[in-house]
Amino acid sequence: MPDDSRMKTDFAVHLDGNKLQGEEAGAILGIRVFQTRSGASAFEIIVSDPELKWQGKPTFTDCKEVKIELGPTGKLKKVFDGEVTAWRSELERSGPTVLVLRGLDRSHRMMRAKKTKTYANASPIDCAKQIAAQYGLTARTRPGSPPPVKTLRFQANQSDYDFLRSMADLEGYMFWIEGTDLHFERPQIPSNDDAEFSFGRDVKTFLPVANFRKPAVSVEVGAWDVTGKAELTGTAQTGDELWSVPGVTPGANLAKFTSTKREISLVESQVAKQEHADTVAKAALTKRTMEFITAEVEVQGDPKVKPGALVNIKKVGPYSGHYLVTEANHFYDAAGYSCIFYVARDKWGNSSNSAQQTQQARQQQRNVAQQQQQAVTPQVARSGTFIDLVLVDEGGAPVAGAKYEVTTSDGRTLQGSLDAQGRARVQGVGTGPCEVTFPDHAPDAWARG
Template identity: 25%
Template sequence: MADGISGFDIYAPVFTVSLKGKDFPRESISSIEIDENLDSPAKFTVSLNEIFDINTQKFRWLDDPSISPGTEVGIIFGYASKPGKQSLIKGRIKGINSGFVTTGPSTLTLEGYDYSHDMQKKNEQKLSYKKMTYSEVVKEIATDNNLIPTKIDDTKIKQDDIQRKHNEKDYDFVKRLANQLGFEFFVRGDGFYFREPKDKDKGNVTFKLHNNLLSFSPRMSTANLTNEVQLHAYNKEKKEPITGTANINEIKSSVGIRDLDQIMAKSNSNNVQIRLEGKVVKDEKEAKAIAMAELKKRNQTLIEGTLECIGDPQLRPGMTVNIEKVGERFSGVYYVKSAKHSINESGYKTTLEVRRCL
């Protein structure tokens, strides 16, 4: 099982920033930051060392016509000795900032987002999707946005009519469907993902205190713990009520918290029940799925934390990692919610926001 990046690798981080397929000179790049998470589009920031040409009276980068909002950018980052582990983010420039000083070199900072950010600007194509599954709907939206449906889990149940809100953007619509199902939605490169969280297996990367952890700050809160969720919905076709119930025992996994029952009992959470009303569903199976998604969401904040380590490009949101030797309460398998990769003159560092698998 891998233990992350170590040894001489930490001294040789590599990165490439390309603009319309043309690479920036490495010496012109002072820092790169890539911030990926499962709740919003991935963001990147690239800082360039600016040069003023006395002969032409122009700045090398600021006055370059190819650098402008909307220009496509590709970023590769990793280590020279591990080309197979390099990662790629693609997106578009959305903002340009300059810093002019008389005592040193000026800088130009490019800010941008991955392609899912464009989906936040795109208005609805249609307000109703009839006789389609959720997965068929999001696949259609992915194609409309020139994205590759890399991983779209089959939701199987065909809906009579999936309604879209007026003026609801593509991103918000897909996000709403994902939240209702307990799915996650994100874009990586040109790939479109709409899937169940991959949080039921041990990770391929293990972190250990006094080994490859720079820092780890876990926190535990039982404020939102819920034992059961009941969904009281309505079947429009049969014109009758439908109930879906999810219990805490149904969302436990083999890599989850062993003493979850004891924690809930001590916090009086074993008696907490949530009742949801007002939804229209196809059948009992869909009602159950919605209740399960809500129950998972309410209990996922039990143990969360922030982890810092030597930069590792294989660490991305949507994967599990193992954290060991941090005490019985906090040692275990965690799911990565966000990953921030920072490369600058000090080296390459990765910061993760994680939650404990249930």
Template identity: 25%
Template sequence: MTRYSTYAPEFAIEIGGARIPAALRGAITRISYTDGIQGADRVEITVANDDLRWLDHPLMQVDQRFTLSLGYAPDPLEKVFVGEITGVSASFPGGGMPTLTVVAHDFLQRLTTGTKDRGFQIDIPTIGQFPIPDPAVVSFVAATNLLIPDVDPVGAALSFLTMLLAYATTPPGEAQRGVRVQRSQSDFDFLSGIAKDNGWEVYIDHTADPQGFVLRFQFPLSDLTPSVSLTWGGSLADFTPRLTTVGQVAGVQTKIWIASIKTELTVVLGWDFDRAAFDLQVFPGFLSAEDVLGEEKSRGVLKVDALGAATMPKTLLSELVPRLNNRLTGSGSTVGNLAIKAGRVIDLKGLGEQFSGLYRITSATHSIDGGGFRTSFDVRKEVWFGSIPTPRGVAGLARVNGQRIG
């Protein structure tokens, strides 16, 4: 990047497959692009509508293909968004310039329309129904929406492993309990449920070809390398961390019945911050959590229901991991930086021992207006990024395996 590029933010917009005319480009007063790992990415542009010249213009209509590229001149721009216009609104103030606001979403929003009822199983005569693996299910649903599925290898392997471990101890007659059934759900809600069970993030990967059509299913452990590093007092303009124990648990507990040995088992899954590893405890169902874990720790255990051994691993993981990963979150901003993308890792420095370190970017907003090119972002510190210190005096839920965190 040249020394001049930092001072010359630039953008390019295509609507309907062609560059917008210079007059329309000159009328744009603000551009905001938000990408995230929760829902469809979104672009919003504000147009000065002098003499109402852009009102009812053919380019300002819904369902038009919309492409946005951002960067700094004179360097090549990066195509950051491919989608379609989903909304247009107008403002006619009593004094001042009338404006148009155009909103576009990526193709993930197509999955939110309509509902379906269907099951995903393999029927084996004389034996019964067996579930289709989750990576195959999400690939099928994505393909039916004309999207290209991309399940990262780590996430797919762990999904297969948990399924095999579950069915190794599940009687054939109970295997159908793990069959994925879509009941009056949109494809988006159905895929979001599967993603939650497997610990995946679902989003359109605009960096992959063909841009705008690759639906990414990412397991966080597959990407732990920071894509950008920011230092407070320098490249990091501001940062607001939020550490909370609200909603946190010491572990997640469920009970399962093992028919082969006619025994009920209690399974508790927790996280050992000292060893940075999951802590799994299994004991006979006639014992209470208080008997095994102690009264103090058992108060921080969340009890959930699993349909059986087939669904137990994913039930425990889907309840525990999101709670752990949302214990320390934050938001910040910097000068426009396209390396900051949702799903990637960022390294924040100069924030002290407690708040410095690696974070997962959960959303990023890039905006160009009269104030220049800025990037704001939201992040979370995931448990595999290292121990999250706990303020002094916090007890109860802040203990794992009987030891205070921090």
């Protein structure tokens, strides 16, 4: 049964810094908040006005800034901070006459005028900081990995909002406005769930879709190096995602159709550097993988549900587990507080296990790594400017085809695979010290012989 204490919800509306109380607060029939990171977040406040007395009063019609709080009584949390952009009246003979106050977050300021401008040797982070300052916003940035690429940025007859949005989508950033903060960040998936819901208790509706056509095993981005007059090819494959939701089996491993290629090829005119092409490929791969499982969820209102939150949905079979919230809609009226939100993830399988079960699974992985450590032993022999590698298992049998990487003293990386006898001669390592690793085996899974 639902917790009755959670049913007692309330709201608070601040207009131009003043909290509505008394008659003004009592006139509010409903509140709708639409939170998203793919556009501007929005709100609507429905005000009862049967005698049309609020139409000309400055309380609702002349205000500029709006803050909305929702949640359990005494524990309200902010769900919107923006500005009024419009209001409308609804006069119906058979229904209630209402005034609807509407608005957007402060990103609407950046949508009005189009510009043509260049940013020399700039990263998306640099552009975001410059543009934020123009609108009196504070830039909140997180470069993430791979590092932001500095190159010539061209804003071609675009609004500042569209310019930042296009860079964010192209290179794997999240761009949104929250209050007076302009966020331009690579998502950082929380280590703990922000909220947890169970079907039959908290979850009223759960509508998942698993699209096996979306995930791709690899992405290839074609571009042109204007300076070097050469073709560029950026690549990314499963495992190179910029972010990933905790789960069981990647969707790309399940999306197998013999009649089609699972690779995606793109051509990007805005790319002019190799590292830029690789970043764009990883961003495209991440976007496709996160479209594997999407769902619409309806629960009792919870202000913790917002874009970017990690939620754990339980008791929905193989769909159970962790999801990233992409959009959240909050509704408050006489019937109470409800929330309809949208989630996504890139994994298949029930991953809703407890922290203790997760810890046990990690311990099992460590045990496997320890077993692998006992299974392979490499031998490295050096002579002049080359080294000989030999990799054998615990029984002395060669480990054929194992991939190796040799990092030389001058920073070069030499890659290859062992032959059928588990051997390889690596030329050109120089005379300085070098480091040998086997990517398919964890660093602690082998020992030098």
